[in-house]
Amino acid sequence: MDILVIGASGAQGGAVARRLADSGHAVRGLTRSGAGLPPGVTPVAGDLADAAAVRAAFDGVTHASVVLPMVFEPSTVDAYVRNIAEAAVAAGVRRLVYNTANRIPPVPTSVAAFETRRAAASLLGASGVPTVVLRPPVYLDNLCARWVAGPLVHEGVLRYPLPADLPVSWLSHADLANATVAALTLPFPNGSPAGRTAASSGDSTAPTPTQDPQVSPALTPRAPSLSGPTITSRTDEGPTLGSNGSASPSHPGEGLTLDLGGADVVTGDELAAAFSVALGRPVRYVAQDLDEFEAGLTHALGAPTAAGVVSTYRWIAEHGHDLYDLDPAALEKTLEIRLTPLSTWIAAQPWTELAR
Numbered sequence: 621m622d623i624l625v626i627g628a629s630g631a632q633g634g635a636v637a638r639r640l641a642d643s644g645h646a647v648r649g650l651t652r653s654g655a656g657l658p659p660g661v662t663p664v665a666g667d668l669a670d671a672a673a674v675r676a677a678f679d680g681v682t683h684a685s686v687v688l689p690m691v692f693e694p695s696t697v698d699a700y701v702r703n704i705a706e707a708a709v710a711a712g713v714r715r716l717v718y719n720t721a722n723r724i725p726p727v728p729t730s731v732a733a734f735e736t737r738r739a740a741a742s743l744l745g746a747s748g749v750p751t752v753v754l755r756p757p758v759y760l761d762n763l764c765a766r767w768v769a770g771p772l773v774h775e776g777v778l779r780y781p782l783p784a785d786l787p788v789s790w791l792s793h794a795d796l797a798n799a800t801v802a803a804l805t806l807p808f809p810n811g812s813p814a815g816r817t818a819a820s821s822g823d824s825t826a827p828t829p830t831q832d833p834q835v836s837p838a839l840t841p842r843a844p845s846l847s848g849p850t851i852t853s854r855t856d857e858g859p860t861l862g863s864n865g866s867a868s869p870s871h872p873g874e875g876l877t878l879d880l881g882g883a884d885v886v887t888g889d890e891l892a893a894a895f896s897v898a899l900g901r902p903v904r905y906v907a908q909d910l911d912e913f914e915a916g917l918t919h920a921l922g923a924p925t926a927a928g929v930v931s932t933y934r935w936i937a938e939h940g941h942d943l944y945d946l947d948p949a950a951l952e953k954t955l956e957i958r959l960t961p962l963s964t965w966i967a968a969q970p971w972t973e974l975a976r
């Protein structure tokens with residue numbers, strides 16, 4: 621396997637690239653700056669907006685892991701994804717794992733941060749490249765940010781912008797990496813990923829961007845121009861992705877889609893209780909006000925990006941009570957991985973240091 625990780629210098633792609641490199645795989649990471657790649661990952665210079673550079677980065681690549689940057693402008697995302705799809709087709713990539721970096725609501729929304737990722741999944745799935753779409757919830761690693769760890773350590777307040785009663789299967793970047801490696805390497809049932817969804821809870825309907833009039837027409841799949849290599853049967857390679865029967869029919873042209881999550885599904889109060897036990901002192905959960913959250917993010921990311929991120933939290937607060945739920949046992953069975961217990965993950969983090 622010769623693997624390209626897009627986003628390898630970032631938090632999620634970095635965890636994936638590190639895990640792959642540690643396992644002895646040949647890994648290259650697409651990067652504009654060349655900084656921040658994990659040890660053992662070969663830098664490949666390029667911008668997702670540059671079709672020729674993306675094509676060069678894919679040259680000789682057999683497998684790819686993709687997470688898109690924090691960009692939500694539909695035409696920009698569309699260009700990035702088309703460049704990836706066309707380069708992957710040209711290289712004859714045998715498996716592409718696309719991390720949507722969030723769950724995708726079962727029905728179309730007006731939230732660009734969801735819909736651009738829904739459209740990207742459809743476009744990649746329609747490209748002809750065997751594609752696995754992984755849809756994670758929020759990450760446990762978000763809690764390591766100083767704006768969360770500070771009040772946690774100094775005030776005993778776990779402040780996060782999700783409703784207190786929302787069930788959340790918080791996922792660690794480490795478990796994301798394990799899931800991605802499994803998705804890259806496990807054979808598909810019947811040798812093909814086409815037309816399957818193995819979501820865990822809620823409405824697992826695979827998305828079709830054309831259902832949503834608010835999605836830019838430019839984001840709808842153009843399958844003919846992206847027709848790719850024939851998916852070959854690989855039924856001789858041991859355990860099979862989705863072989864536990866959790867996969868269910870989806871739309872033609874879509875790849876296999878899996879909702880990811882962690883080992884424990886907890887409400888805000890239950891999450892705070894887990895922190896209380898791990899830290900040995902009382903911790904209470906406070907649902908952060910979304911305007912306050914947006915003001916803080918605006919300071920860090922700028923107004924358009926902050927608004928894009930916060931729009932997902934606003935949608936979830938209003939409509940997404942089940943969006944972050946999951947059956948961890950089904951996911952573990954499908955991907956043949958072990959998820960890290962929440963208590964183990966909390967105990968492993970340097971909270972005092974993170975709060976500084």
Ligand SMILES: NC(=O)c1ccc[n+]([C@@H]2O[C@H](COP(=O)([O-])OP(=O)(O)OC[C@H]3O[C@@H](n4cnc5c(N)ncnc54)[C@H](OP(=O)(O)O)[C@@H]3O)[C@@H](O)[C@H]2O)c1
Pocket residue numbers: 626627628629630631632633650651652653654655656666667668669687688689690691720721722756757758759762929
């Ligand atoms: N579900 C959650 O809890 C959660 C949490 C955080 C983020 N997210 C989502 O995850 C996604 C990634 O965000 P992030 O904050 O995790 O990313 P990040 O850690 O900041 O990493 C961004 C990565 O994308 C690369 N990149 C950025 N622009 C690029 C371009 N034009 N061409 C090539 N590479 C480019 C960067 O590489 P170079 O800079 O080296 O080029 C870097 O590797 C976003 O969609 C975000 O909304 C979700």
